[in-house]
Amino acid sequence: MTPRERQKEDRRQRILTEAAALFARKGYGATTIEQIALAAQVSHVTVHNYHGTKAGVLLAIVAQSDAQLVARLETALPQGADPLTLVTAFAREIMQHADAGLGRALWRQVLAGVAAEAGSAAAAAYQRLDDALAQVLAGRLGPRNRPAAPALFDLINARFHRFVASDSATADDAAAALRRDLAALLALRDPSPPSPPRLARRRALRRLRHLRHRRRQPDPLRPPR
Amino acid sequence: MTPRERQKEDRRQRILTEAAALFARKGYGATTIEQIALAAQVSHVTVHNYHGTKAGVLLAIVAQSDAQLVARLETALPQGADPLTLVTAFAREIMQHADAGLGRALWRQVLAGVAAEAGSAAAAAYQRLDDALAQVLAGRLGPRNRPAAPALFDLINARFHRFVASDSATADDAAAALRRDLAALLALRDPSPPSPPRLARRRALRRLRHLRHRRRQPDPLRPPR
């Protein structure tokens, strides 16, 4: 690594470290690029050259801190759990991570930045992290359930957005709501009335039903014992 | 309505109309509040007084134009369709609406504004519209499937976000992806291996399976004929 590359890396790191400290201490709106530049001992133009916008600085911070989240999830997530338990555990982790790390006010700015600067390098990096998170989830679902991982992640993400948008919601509330959503989704049925079963089939069905103690259709996803 | 109220309403409407025209013609970034103010014959401070921020102006425009979308969906959506068809039709409608109306670039700013200004009056108004849309969906699902409406709407919304974030994605692609997601979700199964069935039950199961022509578990949601 040449001295030039090293300097560049140093500056980059200084900017991110100082910005993170300032954002955490004074909030996003109240810290200025100038203050970040001053703390990092560069000019404000350099901050812009490195990260484009103030939101870009924040996205870069998230990209760093969230490599950790991926690692954490790898270990913290239950291994053989049913999908519902897995998904709610996953959701809880990322929400607690949001509160413990940047906090919701900053996360609102992150989500805004991702939406506003779709296509930018910073947004692309965030997207990769999101994909990595979805991969972790996919890895924990069995091969049979893996195809559902993207949709499950979308549901988690929707709840995460709501969680971040509010200041009062708790991670537990959000997880419970997610569980309800998912249960309702899995209970979906075609509204057209089933064609009346033929006689032989009806007999077999009746017998089976009896053996099942009247339980018609066991939920594909049961809440954990 | 007093003259004062009427004037206020007039000004408000002028600002929104002129802003919409400017945004459409020159894009969000290239139109300034000053230009909007000039066209609406008010000062830039008045624009701020009415709508807070530039994103606030845009959100107000969306709130107006999207009352129409709700009405349109009420008529355009199939009535007795199965959930999967309904959901994809719904998704297609809102994406086409986005393209036909503001366009994706502006929608990116809308989504960013909602995230950044969570809690503001403008964001709350947007949220109500979102809720109204979800209500339309709920109305079309039978009473049996209605509890799944929020989750289905979340899935649609996630796809809408992706759609808006990209400039190349088509509404059809997005709808197809949504259909796949949903199908995968509904095929979810508990990963724990089923306890070996008792003998009597096994016999009944075998017979039933035979009568079903080897189809184990019919999809609760079938694609439309």
Next chain:
DNA sequence: CAAAATTTTTTATTCAATAAAAACTTTTTC
């Protein structure tokens, strides 16, 4: 009609963002 209340405009300031030129540092080349 005059006083009071409300609203808009004027004026001024801070900060994000960007551009262009100048200054500085490292690397390359001879």
Next chain:
DNA sequence: GAAAAAGTTTTTATTGAATAAAAAATTTTG
């Protein structure tokens, strides 16, 4: 190793969003 070249940061300047406070204008009320 010195001079030229390349790359990077800083200085300087400008535009535009956002906000605050005072001044001006308009409407309502007594």
